[in-house]
Amino acid sequence: MTTTTEIAEQAGTDAPGPAAVSGWTATRLVAEREIRTYVRMKGFWIGLVLVLIGIFAAAILPGVIGGGPTSIAVVGQAADALQEQAGFEVRTVADADAARELVRNEEVEAAVVPDAQGNPAGVRIIALSEPPMDVIAALTTAPPVDLLEQGDVSAGQRQLVIMVFALVFLMFGMGGLAIAQSTVTEKQTRIVEILVAAVPVRSLLAGKLLGHTVLALGQVVLFAAAAPIALRLGELDGLLTAITPALGWFVPFLVAGFVLLGSLWAIAGALVSRQEDLGSTTGSVTMLVMLPYFLVMFFSDDPLVMTVLSYVPFSASVAMPVRLFTGEAAAWEALLALAVVAATAAAVLLLASRIYAGSLLQTRGRVGLAQAWAGRN
Structure with missing residues (x-):
């Protein structure tokens, strides 16, 4: 695993002081550290394999087992x-x-x-x-x-795809919790003081987001590539034809949504100094992940609700791909919704950068938002 000391050595410093590097180099070093840390964790690979098994099982087993x-x-x-x-x-x-x-x-x-x-x-x-x-x-x-209903997929297949989209969104949205946990661990162990001596605080945030976004992108691309193979093995050619365009849109929507939620997870981690206190700041972010999941699952048959959810930044990443799959949205609507999510993610990232920088080095309990915004110790 790339250690904090190695980051400092690559940055050209081994003692506290002004950050030695800035910009892309610092961001890249932190991103590499985050990626290497998580790809060497057994839990990461176990989860990845389990999801892939689930995709193939959902496509193949119904045809093998039958329904009576x-x-x-x-x-x-x-x-x-x-x-x-x-x-x-x-x-x-x-x-x-x-x-x-x-x-x-x-x-x-x-x-x-x-x-x-x-x-x-x-x-x-x-x-x-x-x-x-x-x-x-x-x-x-x-x-x-x-x-009674003309279409390439049955009602059962349609509901299954909607559930998979919602579950993948939930999985990656909650995956941003790793950013908060990493941040608060570094604060609790005072490693953050060494990191800040090597790289600027904003580059530290950008590197964490970049590293975890690359991990999320790699996983969703892998799942998107595995899904057509599973559907062909399950002889679900009609479903494959219907789902392919939605899968193409799901990737950029999920990445933009991950950056948006990841910025909020980073804020949640920076505002506390102990793992025990993390729950006090992550509750609202958890709701922003869970609520779209339940709304899409419960209202997937309601065109009006799904249309509204398609343009709400926190739910658009799952609602719009679902509408594209069901044929209820045009390409221009997807572009507009993606622009809304991307613009919101950029704005929240700027906000997170200010709060993250103002609270990261404050290790004496929970930091208030106003205090973090002002950057007072």
């Missing part, structure tokens, strides 16, 4: 059109409207209703978003299929 017998709603004598050996879970309903409602509410996977248009099969199949091939195969003559 297909549930079907039938109207009147339409059930006679099914072969007895098909083994479906049949539910008899009064009329076609009732069957259609069950399909729309996803209480059954398909419905078989009488066909008044005189097709050879004598029945029609109603499905939500994709033809039920097992039901069609069970009929002696292939009937017409009415889809």
Whole structure:
């Protein structure tokens, strides 16, 4: 692991005093230290492997395990059109409207209703978003299929992708906690005094953000590359076609959102001097990560709420990619939302720089925001 002493030696100083280097060199040294520290931690690699396993499992296992017998709603004598050996879970309903409602509410996977248009099969199949091939195969003559929702993915697949987007956002948003923990550890052990002698305080902040952003970017690019492979192995070509554009947007949104949240995590760490006190400053940042996750999960079917969330800086990084995946947002909307997140991240970074510099060397308990802003000891 790159140590604090090594940073001081590379910067050209080994004693307290004015910072020896500034600008990009100092930022790079700190970023390298953060990256090397975390990539040598077993927990980092264990978490990475577990997420990759989860991606492949979510894509492959449903097709391997299956979901049991297909549930079907039938109207009147339409059930006679099914072969007895098909083994479906049949539910008899009064009329076609009732069957259609069950399909729309996803209480059954398909419905078989009488066909008044005189097709050879004598029945029609109603499905939500994709033809039920097992039901069609069970009929002696292939009937017409009415889809209630045209689309490349089923409702279940759509909800799964939304959940994965939200979970990845949550994971990387909370990952910024490492910046706060690193900062308060350096304050508690007084290592920060040696670091500040070697590099400027603002370069220390920039280096931490850069290092952890590179780590986050590397992980999300790896996940984005693994997802299409997993979907192909799971024979989910339609889902792959639908999700690819959203994945392309998810990467820059996640990076911009990480910089925004990472700046706030850095403030939370700089305001306290002990790990035991960190919870008193991280609660509000945690809420800014958790709230968008729950809002997107609960309101993913509400276009109005999702549109609003797409332009709120703290939730846009997950809400806008979800809207792009569901086809509810145009490219210009994504560009506008990304600009909002990037502008907010830049403003918060400037704010964080001032507070971080004003509180980093204050190691006598918790520092108030006003005190940190003024830079008073």
